[in-house]
Amino acid sequence: MKTIGIPEDLHKELIKLKLEGGNRNVAEIIKKLVYEYKKRQFLEFSDLFRESLAKNKKSFDTILKQSRKVREEIADEWF
Amino acid sequence: MSGSREAPKIVIDTNAIFMALYNPFGKAGKILDLANREKINFFSTDTVKVEIARVLKRELKWEDNLIAKKISELPVVWIEKDFYSTFLDKTRVKHKADKPLEALSLALNCEILSADEHFKLAKNRGDIDKLLMDFN
Numbered sequence: 001m002k003t004i005g006i007p008e009d010l011h012k013e014l015i016k017l018k019l020e021g022g023n024r025n026v027a028e029i030i031k032k033l034v035y036e037y038k039k040r041q042f043l044e045f046s047d048l049f050r051e052s053l054a055k056n057k058k059s060f061d062t063i064l065k066q067s068r069k070v071r072e073e074i075a076d077e078w079f
Numbered sequence: 080m081s082g083s084r085e086a087p088k089i090v091i092d093t094n095a096i097f098m099a100l101y102n103p104f105g106k107a108g109k110i111l112d113l114a115n116r117e118k119i120n121f122f123s124t125d126t127v128k129v130e131i132a133r134v135l136k137r138e139l140k141w142e143d144n145l146i147a148k149k150i151s152e153l154p155v156v157w158i159e160k161d162f163y164s165t166f167l168d169k170t171r172v173k174h175k176a177d178k179p180l181e182a183l184s185l186a187l188n189c190e191i192l193s194a195d196e197h198f199k200l201a202k203n204r205g206d207i208d209k210l211l212m213d214f215n
Contacts, residue, residue: 038115041152042103048149049100052139060101063138067093068176070133074126075176078160079167 089205090184091121091155092193093130106207110192113214114154121155122187124179128157158183171200 006014014026023029053060098107113119131150135141141149166182174197181201184191190205191198198204 035115038152038154039112042099042111042115042154045149045152046100046103046108049097049139052135052141053101056139058138060097063097063134064094066138067097067130067134070130070137071093071126071176072174074129074133075174075178078126079175079178 086118086120088120088122088187088189089210090180090187090189090191091123091127092180092191092195092198093123093127093134094194095192095207096123096127096131096153096155097134098194106211107194109211110207111154113210118214119210122158122183122189123155124163124183125157125159126179158186162186171202172197173200 014029017023017029018026021029023032052058053063095107095110098105099111102108103111110119111121114121128150132146135146135149136143160179163179163182163186166185167178169185170178170181172178172181177195177197180191180193181198184201184203190203191201192205192207192210
């Protein structure tokens with residue numbers, strides 16, 4: 001176990017969420033928040049990826065084909 | 080699989096990562112989400128990391144710092160060549176370019192998740208449908 005310092009109002013908010021949500025402890029709430037944060041990061045990466053495909057007029061198949069070519073290029077360089 | 084078991088290790092290929100990015104609500108996206116939920120531990124090679132970076136740079140014109148940031152946010156542990164290189168000779172896949180990924184799966188003694196038919200020959204190729212069923 002580790003201790004982290006957080007502002008008092010955030011501490012109150014976490015305790016309130018723990019009681020309202022029937023969570024066993026605050027760590028369980030933080031774990032859920034971390035998951036939501038990572039999920040949002042991934043969705044943002046996905047949005048950016050698809051926007052870039054459209055902007056550069058590339059199909060997804062093209063990306064997979066180019067990826068295969070790059071893989072072979074890396075293998076030649078590294079092995 | 081029960082929630083109390085240790086999260087399984089799986090080696091993930093570039094195409095599965097790109098598929099998850101293209102459709103985060105499809106099968107590959109759901110699998111990546113399991114890693115964010117700490118139900119699966121994904122690993123991949125330094126070669127796959129470089130492959131993704133080069134594709135994003137060349138095909139989609141992304142800047143290096145954006146690429147580094149986004150790749151670091153993926154729920155994947157990147158493993159360097161030194162760790163798996165002794166297993167390269169033990170691989171079954173025919174193409175040199177696919178050997179690092181199979182070598183890593185042998186080094187970690189776990190399955191490979193790839194949409195590439197080249198991995199049919201690999202002893203420990205994983206099945207995305209089975210994985211999803213295991214966690215539903």
